[in-house]
Amino acid sequence: MKKATIKDIAKAAGVSIATVSYILNDVKTQSISDETRVKVLKAAQQLRYVTNRTAQSLKVKKTGLIGILWFKGNDDYLWSDLKYAKTIQAIERHCSELGYHVLFMQIDNLGPSSKIIMERNLDGVFLMNVDQEQFTTISNYFGFGVPVFVVDSYIEDPLFHKIVPDFARSFQAARSLLGEAPQFLVMDSYNNAELVEFIKRQSGLDEERIHVCCDNIKDMHEFLSVYAGRPGIVLNEFLAHEAAKTHNRLAVLCTSHCPEIVPQGMAKVAFDLNDYKEIVRMMDRNIQDADEVSREKFYCLSVIT
């Protein structure tokens, strides 16, 4: 029970393989008589033909494959799993809409893993949660014209597109939801140190009023105890749950993309994962036009309140 090829169709329909290819691909520059078109299509159906994308890719030098490389540093936090799970879902959904398939890979060191980009001839790549060092590693791994979009990293490198939540607007929104200036910030951690710094800056708060959460939840509660009864901002729904045990004047930025779990009555600001539709479209344009000029290299996931 072997799979049918265009050759089989050609034989069955009594035409050449070129003709079959024209018809199956609906090539516009080629005119085909209705008669043969029907003949071929019928044969294709009977033989249960499906395109062999491997062969097609080899020929057209486009695989239709988008890679998602997820750097899973040491942190194995639930919030991080969920955030990226949601992100991956959004990316896959929109890639799918445009006919792309998604290769998913967790990596812990970019060197060997990033070979996948070249080996598999990925058309485009999403990099999630990479730090500066990995960034430089990968950036000289290829100037091969593969569009690379980086999620949750804040790096000034014109080679890459950057995607982050719209922190500026979300802090603003949080403040206005609180109705007063926040006194402190508790935030989740990122592999990319620059992003952490960027977030801190955006919050407008002094360093000592900011706590970056690591594995130890005790530290957070200790930090929070200083601000008892004061209003503050928490990044990510899970930390918000913890903080809610001792604080009630909180606004939470839903960086894990699960606004539904924020405790009732707590002010929340979410981000729009549907923005990935536009982002994937942009990647697609980059793929079509190798030298498409993309002015803007920063994409901010828009705020939902």
Added chain:
Amino acid sequence: MKKATIKDIAKAAGVSIATVSYILNDVKTQSISDETRVKVLKAAQQLRYVTNRTAQSLKVKKTGLIGILWFKGNDDYLWSDLKYAKTIQAIERHCSELGYHVLFMQIDNLGPSSKIIMERNLDGVFLMNVDQEQFTTISNYFGFGVPVFVVDSYIEDPLFHKIVPDFARSFQAARSLLGEAPQFLVMDSYNNAELVEFIKRQSGLDEERIHVCCDNIKDMHEFLSVYAGRPGIVLNEFLAHEAAKTHNRLAVLCTSHCPEIVPQGMAKVAFDLNDYKEIVRMMDRNIQDADEVSREKFYCLSVIT
């Protein structure tokens, strides 16, 4: 800046492409002089050669691609996202160990989507959360010898391998952790109705003592109110959190694979995702040996207490 091919290497090293192929693939049946081996390897490195897996796949008729098709019915529960995110992570990790790459796809209807299996020539497939109907759809889509492993479905079809948590043992464990017979069961829902029935049976409880959770959390609390103060079992950590608000004699089966979020002091039974190592190995064997006899078609994720 084009990518180097074995042809380029051959030219650079002054040998034939066959020789290059032999060396790069370390073909055992072929003896190669140390001299040429070194020459070729050096050239390969200099040219930054990486295998073109597309071409290779076409030739050897193995893509090294494993598909994960995730049926995301209507339910878009957090617990479900997390459960399958964790599962996908485990599968990817172990596939990676064996040199496979993972194609990830969310589907809402199996017909068109499952074309990916044929188009991309997937070597193996994991199907997650499919119901009976989709099952039959896909099962006649191919007897193409692609090993298919089904996660969270309970169907008697010798064509597929089934993977489910070890419910029998986990109920047992839960009971003994409770120290007494559970009076009720609250469980998460699955697309696969048979699995739901199977779980109910395994619990050993009467139908009316079992509540299957849908979107409405109110229903659950209503159900629970009947059993105030009585011991019971909850499937999945998130529901456990809800239930914990009114009940304290609970044992939770961690079907979302996040035992770390079970409230302190609550009895919990988890499942071992590392079992996927063996499962993926089994799939690998099936791939190598098209007609490998696998006696056992059921895999139960083992219990951790």
Added chain:
DNA sequence: ATGAAAGCGCTAACAA
């Protein structure tokens, strides 16, 4: 409107 044929990059059987 249709077909012949080259060739994408690779492997492997066969020849030398």
Added chain:
DNA sequence: TTGTTAGCGCTTTCAT
């Protein structure tokens, strides 16, 4: 030990 070559399934140019 090394090289020649056919061919995997497809697209596409150029003839017919």
